[in-house]
Amino acid sequence: MKKFGIAGLGALICGLVIAVVAITQFPLSALPEPGRLETALATRAKHYLVHRNSREGIPPAPADRQASTKEGERLFGTECGACHGNSGHNPTDAGRWMYPRAADLTSRESQSYSDPEVFWIIKNGIRLSGMPAFGKVESDDHIWDLVFYLRTLPRAPVS
Numbered sequence: 001m002k003k004f005g006i007a008g009l010g011a012l013i014c015g016l017v018i019a020v021v022a023i024t025q026f027p028l029s030a031l032p033e034p035g036r037l038e039t040a041l042a043t044r045a046k047h048y049l050v051h052r053n054s055r056e057g058i059p060p061a062p063a064d065r066q067a068s069t070k071e072g073e074r075l076f077g078t079e080c081g082a083c084h085g086n087s088g089h090n091p092t093d094a095g096r097w098m099y100p101r102a103a104d105l106t107s108r109e110s111q112s113y114s115d116p117e118v119f120w121i122i123k124n125g126i127r128l129s130g131m132p133a134f135g136k137v138e139s140d141d142h143i144w145d146l147v148f149y150l151r152t153l154p155r156a157p158v159s
Helices: 002-026 035-055 064-078 091-095 115-124 141-149
Strands: none
Touching: 035 115, 064 141, 115 141
């Protein structure tokens, strides 16, 4: 039993040393683009957490999707276009200066979220990402309007 205790303590110390070395090697600068591993891990974690958090408390969507989409187009220019650009896929200077950069809302990755997940993201924001929470400044109906409008954005041309 004593051997397992010593081995466990040794493994814990090794894990802590590896974690400290990894943290000290992590670049803090927002100038370079993140690497593939960082991007993959952050994207997976974000998708998991958004999915988990959006399972409850999402109000029903408005019945008139067409009118909602039209209102969403109006709101998009004032609420979202400042960072994501009016097309949703060409971020403005403000969106390019964020870290991570403002998302391309027409991308497969962005469009892969379900409607309730997009609603949750717009309402609650995403901490440490530059995505603000609109839940205190916009009504639930307006947030649904934005969700519906986002689904109509044309895909960006492949370059």
